[in-house]
Amino acid sequence: MGTPGEGLGRCSHALIRGVPESLASGESAGAGLPALDLAKAQREHGVLGGKLRQRLGLQLLELPPEESLPLGPLLGDTAVIQGDTALITRPWSPARRPEVDGVRKALQDLGLRIVEMGDENATLDGTDVLFTGREFFVGLSKWTNHRGAEIVADTFRDFAVSTVPVSGASHLRGLCGMGGPRTVVAGSSEAAQKAVRAMAALTDHPYASLTLSDDAAADCLFLRPGLPGATPFLLHRGGGDLPNSQEGLQKLSDVTLVPVSCSELEKAGAGLSSLCLVLSTRPHC
C-alpha cells in the first residue's frame, strides 16, 4: 500500500464548470457580490482549464455554465471526493443547492460511488474539507456545521475526521492547503494560524508546516496526475496574483510549481479549491 499519505493528490480527471454571465452581473445569489469583469473572469477560467489539461495532463471535463447558477463555477463546494467515493454536499446557501445536480451526474458517469448527505440539518461546503492524504479536517465555519462534518466522517470511515473551528468569513481551504504529502501550507492571518494550531493538536501524524504571507495563497492544489514516481505539481496563486507568497512557496521541495491566476474570480469568492474537482478513476489501494 505504500507510505501512508503518498496517495495524496492522485488524479486522472478534473471537473470544472463554465462562468455564466450572471456571475459577473453582481446581483446574483449570495447577495453583495461585486460586479466582475466577465471577460477577464472567463479568461482566467479558460487558462485554468488549459493548465489542468495540458500542463498536468488530466482528462478535463467541463460542465456548461448555467445562468440560474451564478456560482456554478465554484463547484469545489458541491462534492468531497476521496478514492472511489464522492460525497455530494448540501451547501449552506439554499440558492446554491441545485448546483450539486450536474456535478452528481458527471461523477456518477465517471464511475465514482456516490454518497448523499441525507440530512436536512446538515450543511457542508466542499471547500471546508481538507484531506491530507492520511486524515480529514473539516472546518466548522459559517457554511459547515457539525452534522455536515459528521457525515464526512461517516462516509470516509478509513480515516480520522477531525473538526476545526474556523473563525471569520473563510472556508477552511481559504486558510490552508497541502503543499506535499507531509506539508501543510497556511496563511499568516490569525484565523489561518489558529486553524493550523488546532489541526496540529488533533493529528496523530507529524507534518511540516509552511506559512505564507497571503491566506489565499495557501489555497493551492497538490496534484499527482502522473505515474507514481513522477514529480507532483502544485497549482498555486503565488505568481502574479499574490507575489508576496511566492518566496514561501519556493521552499516547497519535490514539487513543480505551476502558477495560475484567478483574482477576478476571487471577487466572487473563488479560490483554486473551489474552481475544480479532481478525482481518480484508476483503482488504487
Added chain:
Amino acid sequence: MTTETGPDSEVKKAQEETPQQPEAAAAVTTPVTPAGHSHPETNSNEKHLPQQDTRPAEQSLDMEDKDYCEADGLSERTTPSKAQKSPQKIAKKFKSAICRVTLLDASEYECEVEKHGRGQVLFDLVCEHLNLLEKDYFGLTFCDADSQKNWLDPSKEIKKQIRSSPWNFAFTVKFYPPDPAQLTEDITRYYLCLQLRADIITGRLPCSFVTHALLGSYAVQAELGDYDAEEHMGNYVSELRFAPNQTRELEERIMELHKTYRGMTPGEAEIHFLENAKKLSMYGVDLHHAKDSEGIDIMLGVCANGLLIYRDRLRINRFAWPKILKISYKRSNFYIKIRPGEYEQFESTIGFKLPNHRSAKRLWKVCIEHHTFFRLVSPEPPPKGFLVMGSKFRYSGRTQAQTRQASALIDRPAPFFERSSSKRYTMSRSLDGAEFSRPASVSENHDAGPDGDKREDDAESGGRRSEAEEGEVRTPTKIKELKFLDKPEDVLLKHQASINELKRTLKEPNSKLIHRDRDWERERRLPSSPASPSPKGTPEKASESVKAETMTVSSLAIRKKIEPEAMLQSRVSTADSTQVDGGAPVGKDFMTTPPCITTETISTTMENSLKSGKGAAAMIPGPQTVATEIRSLSPIIGKDVLTSTYGATAETLSTSTTTHVTKTVKGGFSETRIEKRIIITGDEDVDQDQALALAIKEAKLQHPDMLVTKAVVYRETDPSPEERDKKPQES
C-alpha cells in the same frame, strides 16, 4: 520530569489494605467469615492492628467504593458485622475453580485454577495453551453484574474481581501494537489478526468498502491459502465473516483479490492485513461513553498516543500523553489536567461525566495502563504541533533499538500452529520438539517457586502501593522485572531479564505514576514531557518528594531529614531550570529524551512491615524505629540519556529514591548522575544492617559503578542523626 510522590496514599494503603496474603494462607482464609471463624493463629496479627487503624479510613473509602472488590474484600475481613453471605466451608488448600475462557477464534478453553488464585495464574495458563510468548499485549476480560466488560487484573485474586459473576472470560488484545510488523512471532500476529477481524465484524473498527475487501482478502489468503480453482468454487467465502454488513459485492471483491495472492504465505498475508488495519483511525482505540461538561454525549477514546474525544464519529479533541499531566476520577467524574498550550499560561482541567463510578474508575485505569504501556513500547511521540519548515529535526519512526533488541532476544523456533478462525482451536504440543522444552522455561519465567512467589508477592504489593490506591495498574512485565532480582543466575531468565532491562530504560512513567490520596480523589500524576518543564512545578516537586520521605520513617526522624532532602531537591530543581537544553536535538541519533532532570521517588513499603506485628514502622510511633539512609552517587557518562528508574525491593522495608541529574555536555554527550537514596525502616526485629547490605547489593546490581557516599543512621528517639561519610563518588 516532575514527579510527585504519594506518601499519604502509601501509608493509608498499607493501613487500609489488609495485605494480599501469600498463596498459602489465601487458601486457608475465607473471605467472608466473621472474625470468630477465622484462624486466630494466622490472622490475628494481621487483623489486630489494621482493624483499629483502618476503620476510619476504610469508611471513607467505603463511601466511594461501595461496589469495589477491594473495599469489599477489606470490609469482609475486618468488619465482621458485615458478613452478608452464608458462611462458607473452610476451603481446603488448593481447592480449585473452573474457568471458561473464550479464545479469539471463538473456541472455548476450560481450565482449573486454584480458587484464590490471581488473574496472572489464569492468564499464564491461557497463554501457555495458546503457545503465546508475547503476552504483554493481551489480557482477559469478564462481564460484571452490569454486563460491562472489565479487565481481569493479573495481580489480584480472580475471586475478588469476579465476585458473583460466572467465571467466564474472554482472551482479548489489550494493547494494540502501533507497528505489528515489529512483533517477533507470527503467532502473535495471528492472534492480533483474529482480534481485529472480530473488531471489524462487530463494528468496533469501521472501514470503507475497499478496506473491508482488502482485509478480507488477506484473511482468506491466511486461512485458506492459495486460490485453487478446484477447491475454491463458487462463493467459497460466504461462510466467513468480513464486515458487519456483508454484501455479495464485498464477497466477490474479496475473491477477486484473493486470486491475485498466489504464493503468499499465511504469515505474509497477516502482515499485509495488519499493515492495512493499523492505519485505520479507530485501530486500537478503546471507547468509553461519557458526557462533556455541557452534557453533550461524547466518546472518550484511549489509544497508544493519548486520549481522543469524539462527538459522533468526529474527533473534536485530542490529548497526547505528554500533554496530560494528571488523570483522576472522583465519583462518576473523570478529569484530566493538561499542560498549558503554547500561548497559554495555566494548566487546565477538563472534566467528563461517566455513567457511574465504576465506569469512571475503569476509564481511569485503562488510561493509566495505556500510558504506561505505550511509553514503554512506542517510539518517540511526534513532535508537538507541526514542525516549522526548515527545522533540521527529522522524525525517525522506528529506530527504537531497544525494542528491536528486545524482540531479537526471543529465541525459539517459530512455533507451529494451525490457523482456523472457525474451527475449534487445537494446539498440539507434541508436534514440535521445541515445544517440549518450552514449557519448562515458561514455567520458570512465570510460575516461580514458592520462594519467588513470596518475594514476588511482597514486591508486587509494595510496588503496587507505590503506584497508587487500590486501582493499581500493573503490566505483566513488572512481574518479570521483579523476577530478575530473584534469579539472576538463570540463563533463560537472563534473556527475559535483558529484555526487561532494556524495556525499563524506556519505562519511566511506571514509577512516576504516583498517587495522592487527598480527599477521596484517586489521581495519578503523569510525568511532564521533558521538553518543557515548568518552573512552577519544581517547588511543588520538592515539597512532595519531601513528603514521600517523611511517611516511611517515623515522625521524629523526619524533621531532621527534611532539610538535607529539601536541599537536594531544590538543588536539583534549580539545576533543572538552568541546565535544560532547549535546543532542538539534531540528527538521527537523537534519543528519546532531551536533557532533563528526572526525579522519581518510589516508595516500596513491604507487606512485612505489617506482618511483623510489632507495628509497621511507617505508621505507628512507639517502638523504636531505626532508619538508615544511604546516599550513593554514580555518574554515568555516555551518549545515551538514561532515565531508568528502579525501586529497591528488598525483602525488608526499604524506600529508594532515585534521582537522575542529566546534563548535556558539549559535543552532544550527556552526563547523567544517578543518586539513589535508600531508606530502610523497621523496628528492632529487622536486621537493619542486613537489609542495608541487601539494598546496596541490589542497587549495585543495577548500577555497578555506584558507590556509597554517605550513610546516615538515626533513631526515632534520637533527635540527632549520626552521619558516617563514606568514600567520595567517582567522577
